[in-house]
Amino acid sequence: MSQACHSPEAVRRGGRWVGACLLLVLLAGCTTPKAFLGEPITQVDSSRGYRLGRVVETRTSPDMLVIVTLSGGGKRASAMAYGLLEQLAADRLRHDGLERRLLDEVDVISAVSGGAIPATYFVLHGDQLFTDFERGFLNRDVAAGLRRRMFFDPRNWFRLASSEFSRGDIYAEYFDQKLFRGATFADLRTARQGPFLILNATDIGNAGRFDFTQDSFDVLCMKLDSFPLSRAVAASSSVPALFTPITLRNEGGGCGHQLPDWVGKAVKEEDHASRRHFRANILSARADSSRFPYLHLVDGALSDNLGVRAPLDALTDEDDPSGLQRLLAQGEIRTVVFIALNASDSQAERIAGSRQPPALFDMLRLMGTVPVDRYSVESKVLLRQTLEAWSERLDNGTGSKGLYFIDLELDALQSDPRYGRLTRLKTSLSDPPRDIAELRCAAKALLSRTPEYQRLLKEKGGQHSLPPSCTVAP
Secondary structure (H helix, E strand, C coil): CCHHHHCHHHHHHHHHHHHHHHHHHHHHHHCCCCCCCCEECCCCCCCCCCCHHHHHHHCCCCCEEEEEEECCCHHHHHHHHHHHHHHHHHCEEEECCEEEEHHHHCCEEEEEHHHHHHHHHHHHHHHHHHHHHHHHHHCCCHHHHHHHHHHCCHHHHHHHCCCCCCHHHHHHHHHHHHHHCCCEHHHHHHCCCCCEEEEEEEECCCCEEEECCHHHHHHHCEECCCCEHHHHHHHHHCCECCECCEEEECCCCCCCCCCCHHHHHHHCCCCCCCHHHHHHHHHHHHCCCCCCCEEEEEEHHHCCCCCCHHHHHHHHCCCCCCCHHHHHHCCCCCEEEEEEEECCCCHHHHHHCCCCCCCHHHHHHHHHHHHHHHHHHHHHHHHHHHHHHHHCCCCCCCCCCCEEEEEEEHHHHCCCCCCHHHHHCCCCCCCCHHHHHHHHHHHHHHHHHCHHHHHHHHHCCCECCCCHHHCCCC
């Protein structure tokens, strides 16, 4: 052993390091870390809280309803969602004699996983998204940042030893420190006049979708206003195995909340395979905190990777807590615009194109997402049929249908000479800046080339603008 190892300076450095670690152990023992599980309520008040029904009544254009859904897909989905929002901010519509940005006409954003991150930042901060989000998230190596926090920060070693704090909580802290700075749903409700945000996660206890709205929290007798946005975003994007679930306390049954009549009837139905029966069982379980005192929430992509179930449920549930059905039935709406962005990768081509069998992580991901991808596609088809049924009652004064169903699929670019390679990128939290820039442009290209979007701009006297760096043929 070298003499340098026994030098006084080396001994002093080693002693300081050991002392620091012992101090951390003592501090950890004094204050056991506990994750925030939510704040209970004693009485449901339907006139308060973050509810879609309250927001749709104050829309920008009373005769137009614009819904956007943003899918999961890691940083790829975040980049494409960001690019889509950029394009909606650049394009204009002429409505009621006024020219307005299409982005300002958006009433509802339903987002999942990677798409949930820019969606939340936009609804909270508005156009700050276009000045801050690249630096704050898109151009960061998120995976490397999380590894440093979990494996190389001694403070977190002791926190993770607690049974009430886990990797998912560190993931939520990352979003809080880099993007949301302590903001809660109360801030989302009061910050600005903008679209209503539906963040979707998966309750792994019953494999059902869970959205962060006060209507969903009413079933649990919990208060959404005090819930951090960072924890909701982490729940929506928390990939199982990589991160632990975000846990939420359930106090259901203690605040006077009553499930609608259809739920009890649907639970007793003999057709156990029906969507109505499945949804009713989920709501009944969540309303019984004596049997299910906690919800463990993970990536929303495991129950709906496209974000379309939330608007579908709102338009088909018999009790209609969102108010969307009532709004359409009133007859004021003449135009419905639905924009769905699917940033999922081309898994089949990537896996089938290799001689080697899929890696373990790919296998786990495929087992979880392939059935859900098919379910999500079926959900989108059902949503389109539902919207078309409503659109039969619309008269937008153009002689054409009042429904514009704009369906954007990354896979549609597989043969594109510029963007085709993007369809084969793996889902990741550390895409290089070049890929991020191209994914933003790919989303704009998809939107620009879609016939339904072109029809919308034409019939609404719109103006289309594409940045020079993303110039594409229409």
